Amino acid sequence: MKERRKMNRLGQGVVHEVPRIGSDGESEEASGASDEVTSPVNVKLRQKNRRITQEDINKRLSLPADLRVPDAFLQKQTISSEGPLSRSSRRQSLSEIGFGRMETYTKLDKLGEGTYATVYKGRSRLTENLVALKEIRLEHEEGAPCTAIREVSLLKELKHANIVTLHDIVHTDKSLTLVFEYLDRDLKQYMDECGAQLSMNNVKIFLFQLLRGLAYCHQRRVLHRDLKPQNLLINEKGELKLADFGLARAKSVPTKTYSNEVVTLWYRPPDVLLGSTEYSTQIDMWGVGCIMYEMISGRPLFPGATVEDELHLIFRTLGTPTESTWPGISTNEDFAQYPFSTYTGESLLTKAPRLAHDSGLGLLSKFLLYEAKKRISAATALKHPFFESLGHTVHTLKDQDSIFSCPGLMLTRDHNHKVTNGGQAKTRRQSMHF
Amino acid sequence: MSVLIPLGSDTRISKNGDGALTENLLEEKNPAIDYSKCPSQYAGARYIMECGMKLEANVLTIATAATYYHKFFQYATLREYDPYLIGSTCIYLASKVEDSDIKIRDIINVGVNCVKRNSLPLSLEPYFTIRDSVIHAELLLMRVLGFKLKVDLPHKYLLHYIQSLKDWLGEETFKSVPITEVAWTVIQDVYHTPIVLKYSPQLLAASILHFVNQIYGITVPGSDDVNERSWFIFLHKDCTAKSVWEVISKIFEVYKEEECLETIK
Numbered sequence: 001m002k003e004r005r006k007m008n009r010l011g012q013g014v015v016h017e018v019p020r021i022g023s024d025g026e027s028e029e030a031s032g033a034s035d036e037v038t039s040p041v042n043v044k045l046r047q048k049n050r051r052i053t054q055e056d057i058n059k060r061l062s063l064p065a066d067l068r069v070p071d072a073f074l075q076k077q078t079i080s081s082e083g084p085l086s087r088s089s090r091r092q093s094l095s096e097i098g099f100g101r102m103e104t105y106t107k108l109d110k111l112g113e114g115t116y117a118t119v120y121k122g123r124s125r126l127t128e129n130l131v132a133l134k135e136i137r138l139e140h141e142e143g144a145p146c147t148a149i150r151e152v153s154l155l156k157e158l159k160h161a162n163i164v165t166l167h168d169i170v171h172t173d174k175s176l177t178l179v180f181e182y183l184d185r186d187l188k189q190y191m192d193e194c195g196a197q198l199s200m201n202n203v204k205i206f207l208f209q210l211l212r213g214l215a216y217c218h219q220r221r222v223l224h225r226d227l228k229p230q231n232l233l234i235n236e237k238g239e240l241k242l243a244d245f246g247l248a249r250a251k252s253v254p255t256k257t258y259s260n261e262v263v264t265l266w267y268r269p270p271d272v273l274l275g276s277t278e279y280s281t282q283i284d285m286w287g288v289g290c291i292m293y294e295m296i297s298g299r300p301l302f303p304g305a306t307v308e309d310e311l312h313l314i315f316r317t318l319g320t321p322t323e324s325t326w327p328g329i330s331t332n333e334d335f336a337q338y339p340f341s342t343y344t345g346e347s348l349l350t351k352a353p354r355l356a357h358d359s360g361l362g363l364l365s366k367f368l369l370y371e372a373k374k375r376i377s378a379a380t381a382l383k384h385p386f387f388e389s390l391g392h393t394v395h396t397l398k399d400q401d402s403i404f405s406c407p408g409l410m411l412t413r414d415h416n417h418k419v420t421n422g423g424q425a426k427t428r429r430q431s432m433h434f
Numbered sequence: 435m436s437v438l439i440p441l442g443s444d445t446r447i448s449k450n451g452d453g454a455l456t457e458n459l460l461e462e463k464n465p466a467i468d469y470s471k472c473p474s475q476y477a478g479a480r481y482i483m484e485c486g487m488k489l490e491a492n493v494l495t496i497a498t499a500a501t502y503y504h505k506f507f508q509y510a511t512l513r514e515y516d517p518y519l520i521g522s523t524c525i526y527l528a529s530k531v532e533d534s535d536i537k538i539r540d541i542i543n544v545g546v547n548c549v550k551r552n553s554l555p556l557s558l559e560p561y562f563t564i565r566d567s568v569i570h571a572e573l574l575l576m577r578v579l580g581f582k583l584k585v586d587l588p589h590k591y592l593l594h595y596i597q598s599l600k601d602w603l604g605e606e607t608f609k610s611v612p613i614t615e616v617a618w619t620v621i622q623d624v625y626h627t628p629i630v631l632k633y634s635p636q637l638l639a640a641s642i643l644h645f646v647n648q649i650y651g652i653t654v655p656g657s658d659d660v661n662e663r664s665w666f667i668f669l670h671k672d673c674t675a676k677s678v679w680e681v682i683s684k685i686f687e688v689y690k691e692e693e694c695l696e697t698i699k
Contacts, residue, residue, distance in 0.1 A: 143568070143569040143572045143573075146533075146535070150531065157582075171573060
């Protein structure tokens, strides 16, 4: 903080709305209210100043390349030496550009309303890009909601191509607005628009991306806890990103008990339905199986309305659990309370014949295991033969690389091509048998 | 795991049946602090620990709260912000992040009772004023912390290192002295000062454990301090002989600084 200013950032007459404390902007480090922010800047010129370009600024502030810095800001910049920016000067520059300010974003349509937030489509005046504005109401009784606090603190640490990016946080007296990248639709809308079924190629591309994002979270001991097609966002390129980390939390010590009511019923694993409060990364894997089935068959796997109904649907399809399929089930109190008949289970292949291809059924059955600890992990699932047709390069991607940077990997057109699409899918599947 | 024993504790602490400290001993070892006199950064941290214990908060929640608190006062001064208001706010935010859900009303009532001992519960109006202040301060705190709210705490590393140490020392030596208990006490005590921000959690954990070994004169077999091949250098790259001793000297200072607290006579 005490290092000499290297950059004459402040022209005259820059007025700060919140002079003491800037918003967070995109700064990586925790940065704080500093007296320095408003203190006069002593400029030490080391070499002849030169005008700096927008590229210089974007590079210096580690901003995305497509960011258009306002001309007024650019003109004020002179650069006297290279070298890293101090945290506070970077923060102030960001604030001057417009990060952390509500007037930087134009609110467009309302996209939806959640339990603790309203989501709007918006546009950033900096990049002209669309953004999603998640406006969190601050309650007077309790302050900022837990869910919002968890989501913010988790997303600050998760930087991955398959996890939605948090661009900015805008803080006013009445609300806290999280600025996310905008994605056109979620997986549920995507499936609805397809009408019937997704092509197998797309199922693989989406499932692989879901597992990639999840493996990254799990490696950092973060559970999502609320996986469902509505929380998987998809853009035009076909990139899938995990969103809505409101229920997720960093899992620190595994002995902790978690609250029972977390996963939306249809994607909720049976151990959680039966009152298990101690869960680990495997609670997310059941939901992955349900989503995989739904993409392949076009129908939700267990659309239960109540806990009993949900369990009933699961048992009817997979067979009522016994000590051999689920050790400890016979002494489970919740299980004993329900009058379940003894089902032997149905064939998932009859319900979704396309599972026969590329050992899809093999993978699915590893997600849908009663015993949580036996469920396949996200990292292992990525290596399953089901994904073989995606090629080998998908396994060498860096965290922030999109799956579509792999040569030859492309989304099949699912929309408005229902008839021809089926034909295409068939040809492709046949070709994969060679 | 272990009882939360505040500053100045030693190993002669007796426990009653359910593992809690006996009242008398607690009082003798921890005379009530008069927080209204000489508010300091140290006193505010102590306030967090006292409130945390009275609220039966998780050790990790208290450590997270204390970390926020020290970070906050790296940027702000005690002249500008009341350490006890910020302290209460830190507990509140930490309880949300660590999923322990402590009620704001409890935090306020416990806090007020620490600063004004044996006072009657607040009436509605002053209560609402304080509540609004805490909620306001929470927003401020989050911004100062840059919304980075998850803290990588040394506690889990300490537990791992204790496990390793147990294997290296052998069951018998390990059981002869209360290493775990004392280390667990020290790790909570170090949160009185900002040294927790300065060093990595791994280095803190290893230093605390070496500090405890030194107290009891325990040498790890095969460890060669003269040639700087101490046992802890294998734990993490940050744990060098130089850095561990530096941290240990800072831990001494934590205990020395306790003298600045004024107790109620």
